[in-house]
Amino acid sequence: MKTDTQDALWLDAAQQRAWRAYLVGTTLLMDRLDRDLREKHDLSLPEYEILVRLSEATDRRLRMAALADSLSHSRSRVTHTVSRMERAGLVTRVACVSDGRGVEARLTDEGFRLLEEAAHTHVRGVREHLVELASDDDFTAVGRVFDAVTDHLVSAQPGLDIR
Amino acid sequence: MKTDTQDALWLDAAQQRAWRAYLVGTTLLMDRLDRDLREKHDLSLPEYEILVRLSEATDRRLRMAALADSLSHSRSRVTHTVSRMERAGLVTRVACVSDGRGVEARLTDEGFRLLEEAAHTHVRGVREHLVELASDDDFTAVGRVFDAVTDHLVSAQPGLDIR
DNA sequence: AGGGTTTTATTGAACCTTCAATAAGCCGGG
């Protein structure tokens, strides 16, 4: 049990700098990666991520919920995004055999082709604007930190709100 | 000279894991911080950040462009956000004396009071869901990496596109 | 001083995400 009479602790100067650097850097980086994909391939970053997840799945199809979970996006968001992608011909919806409620999104050949193209742009962007700017150790540390964040936030249900 | 006739280099397995951890972790973290502020103080994370910037400025006022730059948000976005905050009484707009085109956003007393309250929530969230999960060294590394990202992306104009 | 260019901020529409409500299928206990 935490005696949080005093958890209104501030961040020290170094922590604050790091936190703001992360906020601003993330804003710029996501903006840039998204913009590049849009300009060159008419694809948003979230759409790209969906293509990636589907391309890795067996038979290139995934339940909507699985897709949402793997991206940590809301179900609703995935529904809307997949609808747009379906309209664009990148994906089709297939009713799930084992579960009458279920729907699977399946990558079309066109979607797969687009992914192959867009991957060049995306990977180059990630390398150029992130990976190459950091030492291997620092980049590994970033991974470690956000793995911990993910573990922490997926296990701690938002609804519990222990005080 | 680097033979980057093939700069479609992929990320290696470790880099890819780190990159995805960062993507997912950031999604979850931002979501959570935003949600907490909304639920407890009716404030979005971007709005909170604006309050912070204004509170630190001399006389608690800042030109719209300065605000936008310091957050790395678009001008338009700041215009819209400040308009909402003005409607909520957190901020007022003041014509700029030295520059007839300029507009300054000024923190109201109500805005300042709200910030004081919301800061507890926000700081606790940042500590609990990020800072406390990482070693000091790792967190410092995160700061270093995203400082580099910011430097790189603000100096490299999006329009130039050197190939 | 005047006219072209640049900078500042805003506007409204399009787009994307969230939120609350809804429909439909599953599942377990009586």
Next chain:
DNA sequence: CCCGGCTTATTGAAGGTTCAATAAAACCCT
């Protein structure tokens, strides 16, 4: 069997962000 509760996915509206167009003031420079 079937009823109530849970999970899955969708829907439409509201909220927030981007984008292109606009207006107004500053700057420049001859």
